Every structure is written in C-alpha cells, then in structure tokens.
Amino acid sequence: MTESKSSENDNAGEKVVLPPSVKKERAKKAKSSSAPVKAASTVNPRWLVPTMLGLMIAGLVYVVVAYLAQMQYPIPGIRNWNLVVGFALMIAGFGLTTRWK
Numbered sequence: 001m002t003e004s005k006s007s008e009n010d011n012a013g014e015k016v017v018l019p020p021s022v023k024k025e026r027a028k029k030a031k032s033s034s035a036p037v038k039a040a041s042t043v044n045p046r047w048l049v050p051t052m053l054g055l056m057i058a059g060l061v062y063v064v065v066a067y068l069a070q071m072q073y074p075i076p077g078i079r080n081w082n083l084v085v086g087f088a089l090m091i092a093g094f095g096l097t098t099r100w101k
Contacts (some may be wrong), residue, residue, distance in 0.1 A: 042101050052096040059089030 018026075062074060063086035071079045078085075 044099075044101055048096060048099060052093050052100065055089050055093030055096065057093075059086045059091075059093060062086035062089060 063083060065074055066082035066086060071082055073082075075082060075085070
C-alpha cells in the first residue's frame with residue numbers, strides 16, 4: 001500500500017502529455033460549460049389562453065347542444081357527425097395547452 005502511494009508521488013512532478021484529441025474534447029467542454037445559456041421566453045402569447053379556453057368551451061357547448069337536440073342541431077344534415085365536430089374543437093383546445101408555459 002505504501003508502495004503505490006510512493007509511485008503516485010514519484011509521477012506527481014512529471015508533466016503528462018495529452019493527445020490532441022483529448023485536448024480538443026476538453027476545449028469543447030470548457031467552451032460549452034462557460035458560455036452563458038439564455039433561458040427561453042416564458043411568456044405566453046396573448047391569444048393563447050383565450051383561444052385555448054374558447055375552443056374547449058365551444059366544443060363542450062357544441063356537444064351538449066347536439067345531444068339535447070338529438071343530433072338535429074347545430075348542423076342538421078350531418079346528424080351524428082356533430083359529435084365529431086364538437087370533439088375536434090375540444091381536441092384543438094387541448095392541443096393548444098401543450099404550448100402553454
């Protein structure tokens with residue numbers, strides 16, 4: 001155990017030569033870690049929340065009206081496809097929630 005310590009101490013005064021590839025990697029790490037990182041903008045666009053909530057509420061109202069009117073309204077000719085329209089509005093609103101910060 002004392003031999004390993006003495007051998008480490010013997011090499012302590014010697015200069016270690018690194019290959020160029022290791023020097024380049026260390027330089028890249030030093031540059032990337034020392035460069036300041038700007039935080040992304042955390043402000044939502046003004047239109048995002050009203051549009052998101054509007055689409056979700058409009059889809060809910062659309063589906064409720066379609067059920068209460070027995071699929072005759074809001075668009076009479078498409079009957080059960082009124083549900084697809086209502087759910088598409090709600091899904092679009094939920095899709096906008098992914099952009100909310």
